[in-house]
Amino acid sequence: MSTSKTKKDEDFKELRNNVYTLFYYSNKPYCLNELVLQFKGYKKTIIEKIITDLENKGLITIKLNNKTKIFHLNQSNLKYEKSEEEYKTEYETKLVELKELKSLNSTLNSKVTSFKNMLTNEEMEEKIKYFKEFLLENKNIKEGVNEEIFNKTVNNLKKINQIKLKRKRIFNDIVNGVSEGMNMKKKEFLDEVGIE
Structure with a gap:
């Protein structure tokens, strides 16, 4: 019992x-x-x-x-493990940690976004293949240009520039002579004639 x-x-x-x-x-x-x-x-x-x-x-x-x-x-x-001040301090510490973690999260998200925008290995291999082919094609074109033709073209450009400079000097001499004969300044004469 x-x-x-x-x-x-x-x-x-x-x-x-x-x-x-x-x-x-x-x-x-x-x-x-x-x-x-x-x-x-x-x-x-x-x-x-x-x-x-x-x-x-x-x-x-x-x-x-x-x-x-x-x-x-x-x-x-009810009994609490810590005092109210300890809880407040812990709370403030956690807020600081949270802010740091949010910042880290933002940084990591931007890195992830940049990685997403990058080419994949397959895409990079395709680009490399494309540029290799492009270089080979352009190498053939470069090799197709004759050095003699290139030098001749450069010399022709130099001659054209020299002729241009001679003509400019002759023009300036004529304008200076005419403007002095008319007792005008060069700029006034050019304005009156309509040459800029």
């Missing part, structure tokens, strides 16, 4: 611990029906007895909402 009573006591204590753990970790209010649904297999009277026991120990508080009893975890019994 006494072993049966101790077994019931142990079961009661275990259920009470489970109910309190639910309140502690969820940190939200419950009504009796919610608790009965949460702990299926236990009678409503046992849950009521546990709630009364937890209230007597000051672990939960009861508030009335119309006629329904609402059970809350007694917040004054």
Whole structure:
């Protein structure tokens, strides 16, 4: 008979611990029906007895909402691992870390975008092949130009430039002579004649 009573006591204590753990970790209010649904297999009277026991120990508080009893975890019994200042410091540190991580993320995203815009290995191989063919074709064209023809063309360009300079000197001499004979400045004469 006494072993049966101790077994019931142990079961009661275990259920009470489970109910309190639910309140502690969820940190939200419950009504009796919610608790009965949460702990299926236990009678409503046992849950009521546990709630009364937890209230007597000051672990939960009861508030009335119309006629329904609402059970809350007694917040004054909560123990925090750190002080409020420690949590604030940790929060500020995490904000700085978050800012750094966002910056790093932005940098990495831009690198990923630039990598996406780069050519793939296959595309690069195609480009290399194309440029090799292009160089071979142009090499043939370059080799097709005769050095003698090139030098002759350069000499012709030099002669054309010399003729151009001679004509410019002759033009300037004529304009200077005419403008002096008319007692005009060179610029006035050119304006009157309509030459720019």
